[in-house]
Amino acid sequence: MSDLFDKIVSLCKQRGFIFQSSEIYGGLSATYDYGPLGVELKRNVKDRWWEAMVYQHDDIVGLDAAIFMHPKTWEASGHTEAFNDPLIDDKASGNRYRADELIEDYIRGLRMDDEQERAEAVHKRLVRALNSDDTNDALYAIIQDEEIRAPDSGAFDWTEVRQFNLMFETHMGPLKEEGSELFLRPETAQGIFVNFHNVREPVRKHVPFGIAQIGKAFRNEIVARQFVFRMREFEQMEMQYFVKPGTELDRFAEWKQKRMDWHQSLGIRPSKLRFHEHEQLSHYANAAEDIQYEFPIGWKEVEGIHSRTDFDLSRHQEYSGKKMTYYDPFEEERYIPYVVETSVGLDRTILMLLSDAYYEEEVRGDTRSVLRFHPEIAPTRAAIFPLVKKEGLPEIAHRIEDDLRDHFNVLYDERGSMGKRYRRQDEAGTPFCITVDFDTLDDQTVTVRDRDSMEQDRVAIDQLATYIHDKTATWSVDG
């Protein structure tokens, strides 16, 4: 783990951004809590995303679907099937296969080669394996004994057969009885798909239009690590854009660019962002690219943009028996819309912002740690200090604090020396520090110190809100 990453994790704990869940009980794996500063940062990012997606597009509306969904949802989406099976990985290619299907394919191969007896023997063994108490080991033994090779790489280099159960299970109702099993959603997207008509009809939208949602999702990851990068409980910001089949790739290109622009609008350095094309597409996608950020731990995915075809709506139509078609009154045609999805990890975005904003610099032989957040997402917009805590300066500072509260999240601090107070706010990422001094008593002006340049401006008290608004609007990464 890199030094920089460790420093960010320490700072998060020390300043109250993010810390481990249930720490007094020894912590809970891959689960983190957002403290006072973290929750402000997170809210600001959510607000900014909602503003960019919902308020800036008249063809996108919001939704807040429940975390619990009918179990059939996950059968339709393919999650039940894909994550409740005996899976085996080819170490050579990294591809993952269903162990039982691998063996079935092998049996088909034997039959094609006219080795009927052997095929029958393996088939019997497969049936026994699937009905045994120890299916995984039994399947693994067949693959080993028959020296079944990976279909793509031709390699014979397998992991163990493992039962994957990616979804968290729980029970509806106080009795844990048969048939009451529910899953915590592993993605927010399905809440959008199943509500396609419920949303579209009341808001009278025509295709193309989108539905946006921010919410928690849960995945029982085999390996969940690297701070908030991969958690078992995490938050997604997703938008599903419904389009006419045949137009999806143009929309895909459009959303790719819009989403990249959004990340840059947060103040993220463009050189640290890139697109990354998927090498293999999911069964439901006909185009997929990620937006990656260069974290201190390497290039990692922050957002996925996928052209999901009509897979999801078709499957829900099939499993629910309800029509998921859209009638276009202008073209007078009926079809199941295609979907372009933008899905960004909120916690990953937070980690990206922390990573990108963190700087250490030498100031008069001393090291200054500073989080150079975009002022609009900084947990605290401005801090107000009296130069000394007497001679009436605190009273003036408190009056400024009260005035600015109507505009921004602000904070008052009179403890410690000026230098110390500035440094504290640097580590919290507060972009502006306002100091009431003795001149204020005569001319009603204060100093405003800029977090990034450490330079000060003299500003009239009644101009402070305007000054901060202007500085916020013109802020850029390079200052």
Add this chain to the structure above:
RNA sequence: GCGGGAAUAGCUCAGUGGUAGAGCAUCAGCUUCCCAAGCUGAGGGUCGCGGGUUCGAAUCCCGUUUCCCGCUCCA
């Protein structure tokens, strides 16, 4: 999940069988007060948790939890 390493104050760490420490941070007071100034003082740790060995365990042994590194998946 498998293999390897680690866990001592809010943070970073020292302490290898004999009464728990440092720096930073936090708090109070003084101060000539605009970039972590100085001085004085204070609070805070059953050394991750449980068990064992021992006269005595932060230190040795076992288990467990959490974290880190590799394999893997994704938001």
